[in-house]
Amino acid sequence: MNAVIQILSGLTIGCIYGLVALGFSMIFRAMGLVNFAQGDIMMLGGFLGYTALSIAPELPFVFILVIAMIATGLFGFVIERVAYRPALKRNADQIYLVLLTLGIGIVLANAARLFWGANPVVYKIPLTFDIVHVGGYPLPRVYFYIVGFMTLTIIALNLLFTKTWTGLALRAVSQDPTTSRLMGIDPGRSSSVAFVIASMLGAAAGVLYAPLFYVSFDMGAVGLKAFAAAIIGSLGSVFGAVVGGLIVGLAETIGGQIIGTEFQDSIAFAVMIAVLLLRPQGLFAQNRRVA
Amino acid sequence: MTNTILATEKLTRSFGGLVAVDDVTFAVERGSIHGLIGPNGAGKTTAFNLISGLIAPSSGRVLFDGRDITSLPAHARVATGICRTFQTPQLFEDMTALETVMTGCHVKGRIGIAGGMFKFAAKSREEAAIESKSMGLLAEIGLADHADVQARNLSYGQRRSLEIARALAAEPSVILFDEVTAGLNPVETDFIANLIRRLRDTGRTIVLVEHDMRFVMGLSDRVTVLNFGRLLAEGTPAEILSNEQVIEAYLGRPKEKVRG
Amino acid sequence: MSSSTATSAAVPTGSTSLSLQRSRRTDWLVFLVVMATFALVPPLLGGFALYIATIVAIFAIAALGLQIMVGLAGQLSLGHAAFLGVGAYTSVLLQKLYGVPFLAAVAIATLASALVGLLMGQLVRLSGIYFKIATFGFGIIVYQLLSNWSSVTGGHTGLIGIPPIRILGTVFRDRLSMFIIAMIYLAVTYALLLRLTHGRAGRAFRALGQNEAAAQSIGIPAASYKMAVIAIGCGAAGLAGTLLPHVYNFLNPEEFTWLQSLVLLIIITVGGLGSLPGAIVGAVVLVVVPEYLRAFQEYKMLAYGVLLIVSMIFMPRGIAGIVQGLVTRIRGRHAPAETPS
């Protein structure tokens, strides 16, 4: 019982990391930008879902998820337009961009603290406490939502990248910005699209995380571990982000058991450094993006 | 072959399936101006990157003054005496022209990190020497009155000159110029041509990768032609200009095959 | 190889740039003004001003090192507070457990922080984004070690009973002597780093930060200079850290969190990336100003974030850049006025 439950809870949390890592990866792919505010975007999604729920307490969870995703997506669009795009246009140095994203993260977290308060909030819906017994194992029902959403996301992203013009454009821009501009692809548009999708995925992670635990203004730190996940699975790789998330989730639950739970926060980064020592580009590096 | 300063032996480099430089062997004579030409995508810049150490070859060797430098990293090759410029000038945008050239003196300096903090007389002697040498170089390329202008505020031609001055500051015996006249007007081009001749006359060896045929043929002592990564021809400008294969390579190919 | 330069023939050598020398003189003038301000203002105000100036000096020392590392050489560190922690704990533990004299403990602790920084640099021989995330992870790991290695560091409880500073048998524990010691630390660090930027190594760092490929093309060994600048940045943080426990009289891992790393980054950004006096002004702004906005404490972090964004968007060269701009404009206005008179 012990091991199975541990592995399942590790994998579910891994899915949450994976969703945030996906957003991180997409933005990096499209804009070459490391968005340190991604964890705070997740927090924002969690709180927006909470607000939606307090306005309409009867709404099914799936609707809450969608509302939070749309609202956060819009928010992401605005941030990209107002803050990042001008800096990228100015051809600002990487350091400026990273500091800018850090600043946006601080503002989001502390604005949320002033708006929603310093105390954690809980989704007051049955799902938060629902247990399903599968094969004798008691599992929170939200596990199935998380795994289901993850699966849908992977399928949807795959279709997006292989079947739609927008997706193909996104891939082209990430591989060769100059040529794709010559081919009539607007890199600005792709970065908007990437940002909106990443924000929506972050919001989904926040809303799905809420019934498992709670939402608090300082939970952006969870998102930071997702960065480690994205890097373990190679920056920019969709598959890698998901697997990286699962690896971090599992390593935390199992590793926490072995070396002591008081070091749980370090595990994600220790694994990341170890992976980078062996494979400097992460586990699923694609050689085509060398330069 | 004692008069050879720089040579490649069966130099090969492939990217994925594409062989950018394929079994290229050529030699550069000491104190000469050597042109390296070829149609677009012939592998000239890759060859340059291999010689300057920016990328490592898949196989083959690079020899400098008879010594195998294939495994030396880029920065160490500068100390041995090879320095390069880039197709688009790569400058330190926030530095003034003077600071840029002083930075170019790096390999000739002695004062390190600890010395920079704790040495006084030796440091100020070295700094004075570096500064006066750099001012001299700026004067030579006609930027003396722009010494205090930041690199980002210089015109394109000035940026090019500044990059050359920075390369010269390392006192290389071989200088690799990558498309040094690209984007320059005829006056600036002439200025560069004269500068290159003067450099040769003071004992430097020059290797030019060039598009501008008139420029390279008028200047070079010898010319090597690459096509599709392979060595196509080598000889004096006159020999090259009358070489059937070269003419075919430049004119006889359909335009679609030209890659960027 | 011939060593005769191409320049020797035609060019009048021996010429110097007046403005380069002027800019170096200005740097030292600013140094004098900054240090004189520190030497005069807090003692005149006395009491709490001395205390807060000591804390400003600690942050300023760490920020100076970070400025060289980030602002000059472009090696962003997202876990820099950890190195303050390494310095603080090493120095205190050496004094407390082994009775090592203060100055020796400070020297060893500074060296230890630099070495831990080198270890980080070697472990994560990475470039760009990988290095940044790794520094962040490294910061978390150091923090967790400090918090959980209870038998040595006192864990989350921290350490009390910090031995007083003792130099050559004299004990310094009052505010004024703490302040003076901090000022000496600051002046020495500032002067040494300023000298460093005025030379060959400083130019190499700047070259590395502005264009790595170009820096390599002129013979600057990028990897070794990166390691060197990481050691300098981490060593300065460690040096700053050695003072902290003596000022607070306790040592607690909460002083070395991710938040403090952020504060250090905000300091150098607001002050002006790449500017040494900027790092000090940034430390003054971030330490002193909140004290006078006590009623708005709740909004402090929000204000920090806004400050960071605003600096990035509207004043990428920070306060130092603004001051420089003003000075240039004033000089420009005065110059023509001087000629007729």
Add this chain to the structure above:
Amino acid sequence: MLRNLSRLGALALSLALAGQASAQTLKIGIVGPLSGPSAVYGTETLEGARFALEAAQASGALGSYKIELIPDDSAGNPGRAAQATARMIASDDVLMVIGGSTSAETQAMIEVTRPAEVFQFSPLAQATNLTQQGNKWFARLSQTADAFAGNAAIWAIERHKAKSVYMLVRNDNYGQSLAEAFGREIEAKGIKVAGRVAYEPAAKDFKPILSTMGQANPDFVAILGLYTDTGLIVKQMGELGIKVPTYANTSPAIPQFIEIAGPASDGAYGALYYFAGSIDTAAGKKFVADWNAKFKRDPSQYEGMGYDTMLVLVEAVKKASAAGKVTRESIRDAFFKIADLPVASGNVSILPNGDVKRPLPFVQLKDGKLKLDFLLDK
């Protein structure tokens, strides 16, 4: 920059001068987390103190004196708390300082108040060693972790007949010092400690720990931590179907604990600094009635502690002014003379080492409401 600095200096100077102007005003600093994850302790304590102060000023209990509270935020960071305290003493010239909330920040403040010889009174800090440093300038209103958790252990054994106890400990100063006393009393009574696990303060997923705990099959669980972690632990115990009587420290009184833990919180036990309605004295009833009249709800335990802190302070001012001038030294002496003072949380005495003697209520959550389980008053 010079001009800016001197302007700041002038500001500081004027603040200091303003302090000397009115001699009747007693400036009292109060330091605690007003922001950050532990803000609830600081803000609620401050609210309770202000409430008591308003009443005291209105009733004229302070005589010719007037108290001015100067609050500052520690954000839970010890360095910040020390800095705020140093400022209050040097620039604001405060009479004494109230604070801090967490034990780490309280220790940090002691390092400032003790050498400056300014009295410090903590409403909440529990670390046992705070009062064991031979410091004559510190006292507190909260029971020590030792008394708190030690009594909790005795309560668990005597009232709930615990035979095998599993301890989950927040791995910080607070959790560990509770655990030390709890474990010691358990072992002293010859009861089995089925297991003792420390978890990181930021931990969210306790399933690995809990499934190990389930296998140990204890008949009583003690969680020694804060409501964010005790809430998640109780919730996840519910998810795993572990049904064991659980002592969740002070958490059951905190609404967020019930929200986080959900239905699984039903039946959880706790010990409180203060529990509205547990004190039958006149002062106890008056506080709950007054608070309800203003806020339309019962006061929380931290609001109660803030309130009582102010009542104790007012009494000390009375004692000090009766004995002569109110100075930093006389106010300290007055605090140590507080004995059997009737306040909201029962009768309070300050002991010679700075610790407190006052009742300790044990409660149980039943159907979303707190019930008094036992009032320890010895």
